[in-house]
Amino acid sequence: MSNEKSVATDPMRYRRQVILPDWDEETQELLTKATVFVAGVGGLGCGAALNLTVAGIGTLKICDMDVVDVTNLNRQFLHKEKNVGDLKTDSGYEELSAINSGIDIIRYNQEINEETVDEMVGDADIVIDCFDNFPGRYTLNKCAIRKGIPMVHAGIWGMEGRLTFLQSPETPCLSCLFPSAPPRAELPVLGAVACSTGAMQAIEAIKYLTGRGKNLKNRMIIMDMSTMRFQELHIKKNPNCPLCSKL
Ligand SMILES: [Zn+2]
Incomplete structure (x- = not known):
């Protein structure tokens, strides 16, 4: 058995999270059996996918159709200088697999649209x-x-x-919150802001999958990291939402 393989299956690997309050081996097993779909391996996606990978999610699906651009490198830390021009799903897969070879990582380098999305998301839990x-x-x-x-x-x-954590009809859906798309513009962002927000997405998923903690249902946090003032908004369903008002 190679060293990588023995590390991948070492039961001590997740020791520090198994000893979390309210966690045990069975909690970890819930993560091992889970499938998570991460849409986009950019600034947020690198933070989310990395933290799901180290936590031992059983199956991680990553989806992105872009190639790595030099302007991505200030925040998208799964992609290295040598990867400029490569598919993000390939460089993401390479890095995530090296971090945890004990999980299944499935890549989709195709566009998400109405024809493709159901099959790609498949039986993902979240x-x-x-x-x-x-x-x-x-x-x-x-x-x-x-x-x-x-x-x-x-x-x-x-x-x-x-x-925020959306699970309509219990919470608003995305269209309740954003009935129309804001205009696209070049995104100004500090890498650490993207990375930490993506890591928080992973925390929300891990809490849901393990039934631990309390998810951000009907709440949205706005984190102004220039002052480190965090605001919590109570968010509501749109009673006229064309997608979820009838649910
Ligand atoms: Zn809605």
């Missing part, structure tokens, strides 16, 4: 919205509603991150 565009986010939102699975939504702009 989806993580790490997209940087609203058409993709809306498609993912509709898929999550159809499948009855939650979606962890996050966004970043400049020094600000925002985060």
